[in-house]
Amino acid sequence: MNPTKKRLIEVGLPLMLQRGYNEVGINTLLSAAGVPKGSFYHHFTDKEDYALQVVDAYVARVSADLDAALLDGSLSPLARVRRFFDLTMEMYREQGYLGCLLGGLGQELSGINERFRSKIEGCFSGISERLAQCLEEARQRGDLPADSDTTRMADLLVDCWEGAALRSRMRQDPASLNAMLDFFFESVTADGDR
C-alpha cells in the first residue's frame, strides 16, 4: 500500500475509535497525518470510502488475531476461541479500552448508512463463522454437548462480547470483558455435565 494512504488509515483508526465517524473531519485527519488535502482525494473517493477502508484495516488485525489463535494446534479448540478474545482484549488495552470499532461504527451509522450497516454486519458474521468452525471442532471432540448449535453459540459469543466491549468503553476498564468470557466458557462447558 502507498505509504501516504497507509499513514492516513493508521492515524484515522484510533481517532474514529475514540470519537466516532461524524466527529472526525477530513481536516483533522490531514493534520494528524501531515498530508495535504489533495493526497486524501487521490487515495479515497470521500470520507465514507476512507472510513470503510479504516474498517478493512481494523478487520485485518482481527483476522490476524483469529489466525494466531484458531490455528494454534497446541491449544484445545475451546482454548483457541478463548485465546482469540484474550488477543482482542490485549488490542483494546493498547487502544485505551475504547471498545470495538465495529460496534462503535455499527451503532453510529447502521441506522443511516446501508453500506456501513451491511459491511459491519458482514464483519460480525465473518468472525462468528470462524469461531463457529472452532466450536464445531470442540463439539466433535466431546468438549461441548453433542447437541450444541455451534453456529448459534458463535453468534451469541460475538454479540455478548460486543456488549461487554461497549461497557468496557463506558468504564474504560476490562472487567466486563473478563466477566463475560468467564461466564460464557463456564456455561457452555457446564452444559456437558448435565
Add this chain to the structure above:
Amino acid sequence: MNPTKKRLIEVGLPLMLQRGYNEVGINTLLSAAGVPKGSFYHHFTDKEDYALQVVDAYVARVSADLDAALLDGSLSPLARVRRFFDLTMEMYREQGYLGCLLGGLGQELSGINERFRSKIEGCFSGISERLAQCLEEARQRGDLPADSDTTRMADLLVDCWEGAALRSRMRQDPASLNAMLDFFFESVTADGDR
C-alpha cells in the same frame, strides 16, 4: 411538562435512536416538531442539554418497564427479570428494532463527551442494580446457586443484552435478543443443578 417541550422530546427520541446524536440537527427537530427555533432555546440550553433530556425520557420508559416487571408479585423473581427484557423487546419492536438508545449514544459519545459518558454509565448501573435486587431475591429462595454473585450477574446480563441489542439493530430483527436471554437463563438456572 410544557407541551412544546414534551413534543420536542417525543419527536427527537426516535430520530436519535435511528440516526444518532451528530446526525440529527436542531433544524430537523424543529421541523419534525413544527415549532420555531425560539421555543427550542426557551426549553433547552443547547443540543447537548436537549439530548440528555431525551435520555431521561427514554430511561423513564425503561424504569416504568422495570416497575411493571419487577414488582409483579405473581411471577417468580427470575420470571420478573425475564419479563423486563420481554417488555424491552416489545419496545424495540415498536421502534423497528433500532437497538437501545443508551447503547447507541454511549458508543457514539462516550469517547468525546464526559457528561454523556457518565450519564449513560449511570443509567446502565441503575438498571443493573434493580435487576441485581431481583436476582438476589431469586438466590435467597434457592432459584439461583447460593454462591451466585448477583451484582456481577446483573451487570453481565445488562452488558450481554446491549450487545444483542446492537446485533438486532444491525439485522433489524429480534433473534439475537431471544438467543441471548435463552442462553443466560438456561445457564444461570443450570448452575443450580451442578
